[in-house]
Amino acid sequence: MSILNVEHLTHGFGDRAIFNDVSFRLLKGEHIGLIGANGEGKSTFMNIITGKLMPDEGKVEWAKNVRVGYLDQHTALKPGMTIRDVLASAFDFLFELETQMNEICDKMGEASEEELEAYLEELGTIQDLLTVHDFYLIDSKVEEVGRALGLADIGLDKEVSDLSGGQRTKVLLGKLLLEKPDILLLDEPTNYLDAEHIEWLKRYLNEYENAFILISHDIPFLNSVINLIYHMDNQELNRYVGDYDKFQEVYAMKKAQLEAAYTRQQKEIADLKDFVARNKARVATRNMAMSRQKKLDKMEMIELAAEKPKPEFRFKEARTPGRYIFQTKDLVIGYDEPLSSPLTLEMERGEKIALIGSNGIGKTTLLKSILGLIPSLEGSVELDHYLHIGYFEQETAAGIETTCLEEIWQEFPGFTQYEVRSALAKCGLTTKHIESRVKVLSGGEQAKVRLCKLINRETNVLLLDEPTNHLDVDAKEELQRALKAYKGSLLMVCHEPEFYEGWASRVWDCSKWTTKIF
Numbered sequence: 001m002s003i004l005n006v007e008h009l010t011h012g013f014g015d016r017a018i019f020n021d022v023s024f025r026l027l028k029g030e031h032i033g034l035i036g037a038n039g040e041g042k043s044t045f046m047n048i049i050t051g052k053l054m055p056d057e058g059k060v061e062w063a064k065n066v067r068v069g070y071l072d073q074h075t076a077l078k079p080g081m082t083i084r085d086v087l088a089s090a091f092d093f094l095f096e097l098e099t100q101m102n103e104i105c106d107k108m109g110e111a112s113e114e115e116l117e118a119y120l121e122e123l124g125t126i127q128d129l130l131t132v133h134d135f136y137l138i139d140s141k142v143e144e145v146g147r148a149l150g151l152a153d154i155g156l157d158k159e160v161s162d163l164s165g166g167q168r169t170k171v172l173l174g175k176l177l178l179e180k181p182d183i184l185l186l187d188e189p190t191n192y193l194d195a196e197h198i199e200w201l202k203r204y205l206n207e208y209e210n211a212f213i214l215i216s217h218d219i220p221f222l223n224s225v226i227n228l229i230y231h232m233d234n235q236e237l238n239r240y241v242g243d244y245d246k247f248q249e250v251y252a253m254k255k256a257q258l259e260a261a262y263t264r265q266q267k268e269i270a271d272l273k274d275f276v277a278r279n280k281a282r283v284a285t286r287n288m289a290m291s292r293q294k295k296l297d298k299m300e301m302i303e304l305a306a307e308k309p310k311p312e313f314r315f316k317e318a319r320t321p322g323r324y325i326f327q328t329k330d331l332v333i334g335y336d337e338p339l340s341s342p343l344t345l346e347m348e349r350g351e352k353i354a355l356i357g358s359n360g361i362g363k364t365t366l367l368k369s370i371l372g373l374i375p376s377l378e379g380s381v382e383l384d385h386y387l388h389i390g391y392f393e394q395e396t397a398a399g400i401e402t403t404c405l406e407e408i409w410q411e412f413p414g415f416t417q418y419e420v421r422s423a424l425a426k427c428g429l430t431t432k433h434i435e436s437r438v439k440v441l442s443g444g445e446q447a448k449v450r451l452c453k454l455i456n457r458e459t460n461v462l463l464l465d466e467p468t469n470h471l472d473v474d475a476k477e478e479l480q481r482a483l484k485a486y487k488g489s490l491l492m493v494c495h496e497p498e499f500y501e502g503w504a505s506r507v508w509d510c511s512k513w514t515t516k517i518f
Contacts, residue, residue: 181210184214
């Protein structure tokens with residue numbers, strides 16, 4: 001049974017086409033991985049099927065009475081709301097039903113016998129809906145999901161504006177699960193999630209009986225939960241049965257077959273053109289030449305898709321620092337209250353250290369405190385005198401209005417326009433991306449702009465906060481290669497063990513030092 005039908009979908013932004021005549025069907029029980037390079041339109045597709053965005057052309061049709069739950073990384077949480085408020089808002093439609101029920105009760109006092117009968121029937125229907133959807137157990141349901149996702153340990157009365165990226169994702173995920181939708185739409189749900197809760201989500205999705213569509217660049221996670229791949233590439237959407245590994249195998253085979261057919265056709269075209277050129281002027285062979293010309297005119301040309309620009313990251317290196325990058329003595333990190341016990345740590349020149357641990361325990365705070373970006377609560381940090389620090393933030397600053405070109409030019413005013421364009425192109429961005437405003441780009445494209453700033457500045461210490469979030473497979477592999485080759489020192493927050501295992505010199509588990517265990 002078809003739950004969602006998308007027919008002849010065409011959409012673009014300005015002169016940049018995203019989809020061209022795309023069709024898609026979602027069937028009951030399908031667990032779909034929606035994949036594609038950064039900027040191919042995966043999040044745009046989600047926004048179109050959820051009605052947040054109107055397509056230029058085409059039809060989107062959901063089956064009747066289907067409730068859709070969408071985990072969107074960019075959902076705004078209202079300042080002033082607590083975690084409990086957000087989780088309870090999953091039941092807003094039930095509170096609306098309760099309001100309707102109270103309004104009916106108020107009308108019943110003055111109703112005629114006929115109206116009273118209709119009111120009683122409506123009341124019965126509403127009462128049944130409230131019972132089926134656990135309206136009278138809302139508080140306990142909120143507490144249950146809060147415990148399962150580690151939100152109860154943060155405190156359900158904590159304001160959402162004080163949450164880390166991972167905690168925010170957990171809140172949105174908790175709200176989604178409480179809504180009990182018929183269909184789940186998940187846009188990079190593992191971004192910012194720690195290993196424990198990625199495992200929890202993996203188990204949940206494996207046991208999930210309904211259909212879901214999942215966008216993710218985390219291949220091990222994707223492989224563990226999906227049974228179908230839809231690949232978004234060159235304005236097309238193609239279906240592959242199986243997991244990501246199976247898709248790669250079939251895709252490589254299809255690509256090789258297309259290239260072989262293209263080569264054969266190009267040879268045939270060259271032969272036909274040569275025959276026509278040599279024989280069209282001779283009376284004896286003119287008819288044969290015309291026949292071959294007709295064949296040429298009617299031939300359906302095979303076209304190869306333009307190769308996507310692959311990123312190339314090469315970090316510029318500053319002069320060599322002293323033996324110790326930093327040394328801390330009884331360092332206590334935090335804001336209003338301590339997030340760690342007193343820490344005595346040191347990092348030597350050339351070390352590459354991964355910071356791991358649950359969300360909200362202070363990985364980003366530790367990283368910033370060590371390098372002096374925020375003040376510590378107690379203790380001291382001694383930094384080498386010759387540090388040239390490169391810092392990569394989790395997200396692009398909100399409300400940014402500049403184009404990619406302007407953003408890099410502001411950072412490097414001495415660059416010519418050619419140098420700025422070349423720098424962005426090396427990070428895998430096309431001309432259309434380069435001239436677009438940063439805020440309209442996908443999360444992965446924005447990350448490439450931030451990386452562009454980093455690789456074009458001489459550094460001897462890199463401070464990276466979740467650098468793999470949003471990046472597509474090619475960009476992630478290239479970043480891993482570049483960081484391995486980097487001769488400077490590296491301190492990195494990362495929740496993907498497969499990214500740093502085998503080349504990180506040390507792994508610091510921050511949960512061993514934190515005063516808060518989530």
